[in-house]
Amino acid sequence: xxxxxxxxxxxxxxxxxxxxxxxxxxxxxxxxxxxxxxxxxxxxxxxxxxxxxxxxxxxxxxxxxxxxxxxxxxxxxxxxxxxxxxxxxxxxxxxxxxxxxxxxxxxxxxxxxxxxxxxxxxxxxxxxxxxxxxxxxxxxxxxxxxxxxxxxxxxxxxxxxxxxxxxxxxxxxxxxxxxxxxxxxxxxxxxxxxxxxxxxxxxxxxxxxxxxxxxxxxxxxxxxxxxxxxxxxxxxxxxxxxxxxxxxxxxxxxxxxxxxxxxxxxxxxxxxxxxxxxxxxxxxxxxxxxxxxxxxxxxxxxxxxxxxxxxxxxxxxxxxxxxxxxxxxxxxxxxxxxxxxxxxxxxxxxxxxxxxxxxxxxxxxxxxxxxxxxxxxxxxxxxxxxxxxxxxxxxxxxxxxxxxxxxxxxxxxxxxxxxxxxxxxxxxxxxxxxxxxxxxxxxxxxxxxxxxxxxxxxxxxxxxxxxxxxxxxxxxxxxxxxxxxxxxxxxxxxxxxxxxxxxxxxxxxxxxxxxxxxxxxxxxxxxxxxxxxxxxxxxxxxxxxxxxxxxxxxxxxxxxxxxxxxxxxxxxxxxxxxxxxxxxxxxxxxxxxxxxxxxxxxxxx
Amino acid sequence: xxxxxxxxxxxxxxxxxxxxxxxxxxxxxxxxxxxxxxxxxxxxxxxxxxxxxxxxxxxxxxxxxxxxxxxxxxxxxxxxxxxxxxxxxxxxxxxxxxxxxxxxxxxxxxxxxxxxxxxxxxxxxxxxxxxxxxxxxxxxxxxxxxxxxxxxxxxxxxxxxxxxxxxxxxxxxxxxxxxxxxxxxxxxxxxxxxxxxxxxxxxxxxxxxxxxxxxxxxxxxxxxxxxxxxxxxxxxxxxxxxxxxxxxxxxxxxx
Numbered sequence: 065x066x067x068x069x070x071x072x073x074x075x076x077x078x079x080x081x082x083x084x085x086x087x088x089x090x091x092x093x094x095x096x097x098x099x100x101x102x103x104x105x106x107x108x109x110x111x112x113x114x115x116x117x118x119x120x121x122x123x124x125x126x127x128x129x130x131x132x133x134x135x136x137x138x139x140x141x142x143x144x145x146x147x148x149x150x151x152x153x154x155x156x157x158x159x160x161x162x163x164x165x166x167x168x169x170x171x172x173x174x175x176x177x178x179x180x181x182x183x184x185x186x187x188x189x190x191x192x193x194x195x196x197x198x199x200x201x202x203x204x205x206x207x208x209x210x211x212x213x214x215x216x217x218x219x220x221x222x223x224x225x226x227x228x229x230x231x232x233x234x235x236x237x238x239x240x241x242x243x244x245x246x247x248x249x250x251x252x253x254x255x256x257x258x259x260x261x262x263x264x265x266x267x268x269x270x271x272x273x274x275x276x277x278x279x280x281x282x283x284x285x286x287x288x289x290x291x292x293x294x295x296x297x298x299x300x301x302x303x304x305x306x307x308x309x310x311x312x313x314x315x316x317x318x319x320x321x322x323x324x325x326x327x328x329x330x331x332x333x334x335x336x337x338x339x340x341x342x343x344x345x346x347x348x349x350x351x352x353x354x355x356x357x358x359x360x361x362x363x364x365x366x367x368x369x370x371x372x373x374x375x376x377x378x379x380x381x382x383x384x385x386x387x388x389x390x391x392x393x394x395x396x397x398x399x400x401x402x403x404x405x406x407x408x409x410x411x412x413x414x415x416x417x418x419x420x421x422x423x424x425x426x427x428x429x430x431x432x433x434x435x436x437x438x439x440x441x442x443x444x445x446x447x448x449x450x451x452x453x454x455x456x457x458x459x460x461x462x463x464x465x466x467x468x469x470x471x472x473x474x475x476x477x478x479x480x481x482x483x484x485x486x487x488x489x490x491x492x493x494x495x496x497x498x499x500x501x502x503x504x505x506x507x508x509x510x511x512x513x514x515x516x517x518x519x520x521x522x523x524x525x526x527x528x529x530x531x532x533x534x535x536x537x538x539x540x541x542x543x544x545x546x547x548x549x550x551x552x553x554x555x556x557x558x559x560x561x562x563x564x565x566x567x568x569x570x571x572x573x574x575x576x577x578x579x580x581x582x583x584x585x586x587x588x589x590x591x592x593x594x595x596x597x598x599x600x601x602x603x604x605x606x607x608x609x610x611x612x613x614x615x616x617x618x619x620x621x622x623x624x625x626x627x628x629x630x631x632x633x634x635x636x637x638x639x640x641x642x643x644x645x646x647x648x649x650x651x652x653x654x655x656x657x658x659x660x661x662x663x664x665x666x667x668x669x
Numbered sequence: 670x671x672x673x674x675x676x677x678x679x680x681x682x683x684x685x686x687x688x689x690x691x692x693x694x695x696x697x698x699x700x701x702x703x704x705x706x707x708x709x710x711x712x713x714x715x716x717x718x719x720x721x722x723x724x725x726x727x728x729x730x731x732x733x734x735x736x737x738x739x740x741x742x743x744x745x746x747x748x749x750x751x752x753x754x755x756x757x758x759x760x761x762x763x764x765x766x767x768x769x770x771x772x773x774x775x776x777x778x779x780x781x782x783x784x785x786x787x788x789x790x791x792x793x794x795x796x797x798x799x800x801x802x803x804x805x806x807x808x809x810x811x812x813x814x815x816x817x818x819x820x821x822x823x824x825x826x827x828x829x830x831x832x833x834x835x836x837x838x839x840x841x842x843x844x845x846x847x848x849x850x851x852x853x854x855x856x857x858x859x860x861x862x863x864x865x866x867x868x869x870x871x872x873x874x875x876x877x878x879x880x881x882x883x884x885x886x887x888x889x890x891x892x893x894x895x896x897x898x899x900x901x902x903x904x905x906x907x908x909x910x911x912x913x914x915x916x917x918x919x920x921x922x923x924x
Contacts, residue, residue: 373798374865374919379783382863394708401715408723418724425720432716436709442859445704445775453700456840456851457780458859460699467859528858530917576725612786 111212114286114614115205122618123202130202131620132632137195139595139636140643144188146308146594149262150316151181152232154350156255163248173343177320178236179654183647185232203618206609213281213288213295214272221268224261231258263309270304271296276610277601278372286613299372303365304601310361314354315590319644321347322587325580326648328573337573344583345410345572351586352403352482356550359396359475360543363468367539369604376611379604386443387626388600393439393471395593400478402582402589404431407485409579410492415568417492424485431481437474442466469527472539476519476546480512483550487557494564504560508553515549518542591640595633603629674730678721685713704775780853781864782881790874790895800867802904802918815908822909825902833890838913848890855914862916869907869918873898 115121122130155174162170199207211218235254242251279286281294288295324344331337370377379385408424411417440462444450451457464470487508498504519542526538606623609616624632672680689709693701701709722728738744738751787796807815827836833852835842840854855861861869871879877889894903911918 373786374868375783375786375798378781378868382781383783394712397712401712401719405719405723408719412724421724424723428716428720432712435712435716439708440705443780444702446702447775448773450700450702451849451851454702456854458854458857459702461693461697462699462701462705464858467863576728578722578728 109287109290111288111290112209114209114282114610116615117205117617119617119619121205123204125201128202129620130198131618134195134198134202135599135632136636136639137191137198139598139633140640141188141191141195142598143591143594143640144184144191144643145266146312146315147319148181148185148188149266150312151177151184151320152235152255152258152262153313154316154320155181156252156259157350158346159252159255163252169339169342173346175239176343176651178239180320180323180647180651182232182236183650184644185229187643187647203609206614209286209610209614210272210275213275214292216292217268217271217296221265224265224268228258228261228265231261266308266312267305268296270308271298271301273602274298274300274304276608277369277376277605279610279613282610282613284613286610300365300368303368307358307361307365310354310358311594312354314351314358315594317347317349317351317354318583318587318590321351321583322644323347323648323651325583326645327652328580329577330652334573339572341413341572341575344580348403348406348583348586351590352486355399355403356479356482357547359479360539363472363539363543373611376604379606380600382442384623385600385603387441388596388629390439390441391630392593392596392600395589395596396475397435397438397478398589399586399593400431400435400482402586404428404482404485406579406582406586407482407489409575409582410489412576413572413574414493414570416494416566417489420488420492423488427481427485431478434474434477434481437465437470438478440465440470464528467527469523469535469538472542473519473523473527476523476542477516479546480515480519480549483553484512487553490557491561493566493568493570494561495567496560496564498560498562501560504556508556511549511553511556515545518545588637588641592633592637595637596630599629599633673734674721674727675734678717678731681717682710682714686710780850781860784868784871785881788871788875788879790871791900795867795870797867797871800865800870802866802870802907804904804908805866805918818905819908819912822902822905822907823913825898825906826909829894829898830906838910850889852891855910858916861910861914861918864919866904866907866911866918869910870903873903873906 124130155177158170158174158177162168162174231254235251235258238251238254242248242254275281275295275298278299279295280298281291281296282288321344324340324347328337328340328344331340366377366380369380381389404427411420411424442463443457443466444459444462446454446457454460496504522538522542522545526534530538603623605611607616607621608614686706689701689706693699721731738748784797786798787794789795804815804818807818826834831842832844833842833848834840834855835845835852838855840852840857842852845852853860872891874893874895876891876893876895878893880889898906907918
């Protein structure tokens with residue numbers, strides 16, 4: 065089931081790596097080291113050191129900018145791959161729920177999801193081919209070097225791709241055939257296999273791109289030691305694997321949510337509206353479930369990047385890419401705001417939800433306040449007048465909000481409040497009948513209060529009054545606190561509302577169109593965010609194809625300005641969304657039939 | 670009397686904006702930068718929109734006066750006034766934003782640029798990824814010696830650094846106001862507390878001219894201390910910086 069994440073069939077960074085160059089001065093010494101080591105490389109090794117290229121070694125073609133070509137193609141491929149790996153994960157889950165509950169709506173919804181992903185699958189392959197060809201044309205020496213190390217895994221990758229296709233086609237085309245007590249089990253097993261294969265594909269591709277960031281299995285000159293597992297199992301492989309796995313679940317949910325919103329807004333009948341409202345809700349649920357642990361996975365990844373290389377870590381968070389992280393923070397906050405807004409709008413599906421309207425403003429205050437802390441930069445953009453008034457570039461009161469302990473505290477609070485929104489939504493149409501309702505509610509309130517107190521204590525005390533090791537380490541108990549509250553509160557809530565009375569029916573389809581735009585916003589923000597973060601992750605290699613081992617000497621080996629990079633990502637985002645709308649439209653017309661009386665010959669005529 | 674919903678929303682926004690200015694500019698006497706205030710207000714507006722429109726009833730109450738203003742024949746005079754004033758306001762606002770000024774453009778300065786993997790100073794090459802303060806070990810092994818090293822570092826600081834970085838290490842030295850950007854405040858939790866000692870060694874030894882291009886425009890007046898101090902003196906002054914401020918250098922190992 066894991067396979068969802070798989071952002072890429074081809075490593076985005078393969079593309080990215082060329083994209084990033086930089087102006088060389090920074091790492092001259094490391095470069096010298098690589099050169100020296102290359103000169104001393106063991107001549108007996110069957111493997112060659114990383115080539116030292118010149119501008120002439122990078123072919124040009126009809127005036128195309130090779131870097132932008134590969135960048136956009138790889139990014140499109142990454143998005144589609146994330147989508148087609150993510151969808152089968154929750155299709156599998158939804159199908160299993162349908163099988164367990166014997167509610168056919170789940171089965172129908174799962175089928176509709178997989179139908180959408182099938183078209184996306186072929187687009188994934190097309191843009192994947194484009195990426196590969198782009199790399200071969202514009203970066204032949206990079207590909208030669210990478211292939212010399214990863215040739216076995218690349219062949220496996222191609223073969224596994226066949227297995228992925230076979231599983232997907234049997235899973236989709238056999239959907240209606242494999243129904244019934246035994247056959248459904250067979251179908252579900254194929255779904256599991258599909259996910260396992262997809263996950264494997266992602267893991268392989270991830271190893272290529274993380275090798276480029278944190279090379280292993282090669283010496284300082286890039287000479288491969290012959291052990292492919294060493295190269296695959298490099299320092300950043302697992303952190304990326306985890307981050308991408310979780311991110312793909314959230315991303316797949318958001319795109320399907322957008323699909324449901326599209327269908328909801330174009331629905332002509334109340335039944336259709338009800339169906340797509342229900343689908344949108346479920347997709348949003350999956351997206352939020354994936355979104356909640358995502359900041360933690362991201363934090364783990366960045367902590368590991370810092371641990372691997374202070375230089376890379378500072379480039380990422382404190383150096384040239386730091387401002388992109390402010391944009392990232394804004395987009396992540398937008399995701400949380402959209403998700404909450406959708407839940408609040410959903411309260412109106414049932415008359416019972418009106419009881420909870422009054423609490424939403426308090427949630428909004430806390431979420432927005434946490435969000436403001438979340439994106440407050442450490443180094444402020446100041447006019448000369450403000451600089452003089454403050455006496456320096458740091459703000460006495462807002463400056464401390466710019467470092468990670470404050471961010472970690474804020475994001476944990478945001479997550480807890482989002483979960484609280486969900487709890488209110490869950491209760492909208494129910495009245496508990498157990499005798500210990502008050503005690504149960506009190507326990508939940510106590511749980512939230514204690515958790516918030518603990519998160520603040522960890523963030524403030526360990527974040528500002530202990531050394532850096534504890535600053536970083538304190539984030540773990542913060543995360544555990546949040547996760548523990550989610551688990552315990554869910555258990556208590558399930559017990560309180562067991563056999564609950566329905567205060568008013570849940571009327572699917574009775575949500576304002578505004579809520580559907582929140583789903584669109586969620587999908588677009590996710591897409592843009594993935595493009596942005598993919599660029600940053602790839603870009604921190606700066607002027608290296610493979611960090612400290614293989615220098616990028618192409619004419620494009622510079623780190624783009626913020627405006628340049630965000631423009632490229634925005635264009636790619638627009639292209640992707642246009643293609644996704646095309647996929648949605650295909651799904652729409654595939655269910656339509658035109659009556660053509662007299663056009664076809666009647667039998668026997 | 671119940672305040673109309675639309676007015677409530679406007680009052681909330683005005684109140685939050687005024688609150689930021691009052692708290693930071695007046696009470697705390699630390700101005701809130703306009704770039705940050707704009708970002709804050711953008712999302713306060715988003716949050717307010719969310720609260721005031723998630724239910725149909727509330728949305729209706731927000732929208733109906735606007736609709737009435739546009740559609741109700743009895744509000745013709747008010748409509749005309751609003752339709753004149755609104756474009757004028759946005760015209761004025763736009764003009765204020767784009768009119769030429771003598772103010773220097775805003776800078777996105779990278780104060781803590783990424784260090785190179787290695788640096789050549791004192792005729793040697795140092796790997797900054799693994800570089801450690803050779804005196805740090807005495808903190809546990811020989812506290813007396815460590816205290817003496819810190820004192821020596823303090824002497825180096827007073828003789829060389831305090832003119833700009835201040836006798837309290839707060840960036841408020843006698844020369845500080847003559848420099849732009851102003852010297853770093855080491856008491857700030859976001860400066861040396863976030864960095865490894867090797868990073869400080871690099872910054873001190875190579876000074877402003879040693880900043881990578883990434884940190885441009887590098888207007889830093891920090892001298893190249895490699896030319897004035899010995900390697901040991903730099904390590905000792907680093908000990909002093911952390912000891913005086915009470916921070917620990919960034920490290921990946923637990924004590």
